[in-house]
Amino acid sequence: MDMRRWKEVLTRRSSIWTLGLCMTGILVLGGIVAVDQTRRTNEKQAVETEIGDLAMLDDQGKEDRENEGNTQENSDLTADGTVSGNEAEGNQDASAADDPAAAAEVNGTGVADEAAVDGADLGADVSEGASDADGADSGAGNETVSGSDTSGNEAASGSEVSASADGAASMDGSAADGEAAQASSTGVISEQLLLMEGIDFSSENYLMWPAAGTILIDYSMDGSVYFPTLNQYKYNPALVIGSEAGNQVLAAAKGIVESIYVDEETGTTLVMNIGNGYKLTYGQLKELAVEEGDIVEAGTLVGYVSEPTKYYSREGSNLYFAMTKEDQPVDPVQFLE
Numbered sequence: 238m239d240m241r242r243w244k245e246v247l248t249r250r251s252s253i254w255t256l257g258l259c260m261t262g263i264l265v266l267g268g269i270v271a272v273d274q275t276r277r278t279n280e281k282q283a284v285e286t287e288i289g290d291l292a293m294l295d296d297q298g299k300e301d302r303e304n305e306g307n308t309q310e311n312s313d314l315t316a317d318g319t320v321s322g323n324e325a326e327g328n329q330d331a332s333a334a335d336d337p338a339a340a341a342e343v344n345g346t347g348v349a350d351e352a353a354v355d356g357a358d359l360g361a362d363v364s365e366g367a368s369d370a371d372g373a374d375s376g377a378g379n380e381t382v383s384g385s386d387t388s389g390n391e392a393a394s395g396s397e398v399s400a401s402a403d404g405a406a407s408m409d410g411s412a413a414d415g416e417a418a419q420a421s422s423t424g425v426i427s428e429q430l431l432l433m434e435g436i437d438f439s440s441e442n443y444l445m446w447p448a449a450g451t452i453l454i455d456y457s458m459d460g461s462v463y464f465p466t467l468n469q470y471k472y473n474p475a476l477v478i479g480s481e482a483g484n485q486v487l488a489a490a491k492g493i494v495e496s497i498y499v500d501e502e503t504g505t506t507l508v509m510n511i512g513n514g515y516k517l518t519y520g521q522l523k524e525l526a527v528e529e530g531d532i533v534e535a536g537t538l539v540g541y542v543s544e545p546t547k548y549y550s551r552e553g554s555n556l557y558f559a560m561t562k563e564d565q566p567v568d569p570v571q572f573l574e
Contacts, residue, residue: 426493431512434532436491438511444489444572445535447519448542448556450480456568465551474566475518475559482554484542488533489517489558489573497529502548503557507539515567520557521545 431437454462454477461470492511500506503520507527510516523543527533545554560569 426495426510428512431493431510434493436493436510436512436532438490438492438513438515442490442572443574444517444560444569445487446573447489447558448478448480448484448486450478450484450556453477453479453552453555456566456570458566458568464548466547466549475520475557476569477549477552478556478558479553480542480556482542482544484556485538486519486522486540486542486556488535488537488539489569491535492517492533494527494529494531494533494539497525502546504543504546505540506557509533509539514563516561516564517569518557518559518561520559521549521555 454464454473456476457473460472462473463470464473488509490509490511492509494507495510495516496508498506500520503518505522505525506518506520507522507525508516508518519539521543522540525540526538527540533539542554542556545552549555558569560567560572
């Protein structure tokens with residue numbers, strides 16, 4: 238009897254424990270499912286918020302690009318109109334200055350045409366008057382005489398213009414310097430002027446080192462090189478020579494200062510024409526010792542190394558030194574002594 242009761246008690250307790258374990262398991266699973274559902278809901282909301290932000294940024298970027306494009310288009314239209322007008326005027330002036338003989342010939346031709354027209358009109362009038370009085374032959378004779386006088390005046394005018402052209406062509410040394418200054422202001426220097434001044438760089442010549450220092454970034458147009466400040470690889474058409482600010486910058490060869498301008502990347506920049514299509518470009522300068530149009534001998538001081546622009550803040554102060562041949566990049570190292 239006791240054994241039966243004992244077995245019943247054990248059986249009931251086992252059932253209670255089993256039921257309790259089942260309920261506990263159900264509660265635990267329910268909690269896990271609830272937590273997982275909450276996590277998924279939060280993630281979904283975060284993704285939807287991020288997508289909304291990206292869409293908003295994309296729309297704003299498109300609007301900014303459209304506004305920038307319109308502004309740039311207006312600037313280009315204004316610049317094109319101004320440049321075209323100046324260019325046309327410059328070409329006209331350059332043509333007249335470079336070839337006075339041609340201008341004289343055109344003027345002579347105009348005088349001849351005008352004289353021929355006047356002579357024909359005068360001859361016609363005289364011929365008509367003479368026909369009424371004496372006959373057609375007198376009118377023809379007067380017309381011939383008028384044409385001869387006009388031809389003589391035309392020849393005289395042409396001779397005077399030719400003489401003026403010959404006089405303008407014969408200039409002394411001071412006139413050549415003035416021409417160099419004027420030519421540099423327009424960015425065009427004639428080969429005749431370069432040869433006259435003995436500026437005749439060739440592939441057999443050498444360049445002087447323009448400043449004390451070492452090469453930080455080498456010339457490279459076959460492959461890209463690393464620019465620390467920009468944190469990117471790109472082609473480099475020049476030498477970046479590390480040099481202390483205030484160091485002297487010397488002319489690497491004899492030439493004419495063609496232009497001086499300020500560039501956002503290379504700062505104050507000087508371009509020197511050294512003849513035969515070769516040009517040298519010096520960047521990161523300050524306190525220039527030369528001006529546009531100056532004829533500079535090799536080794537002459539042209540300026541000093543400046544503090545670096547924001548494009549070379551990590552590289553430090555340096556001299557930007559580039560060389561071109563017919564406006565195509567050339568490695569300066571091939572010519573440096």
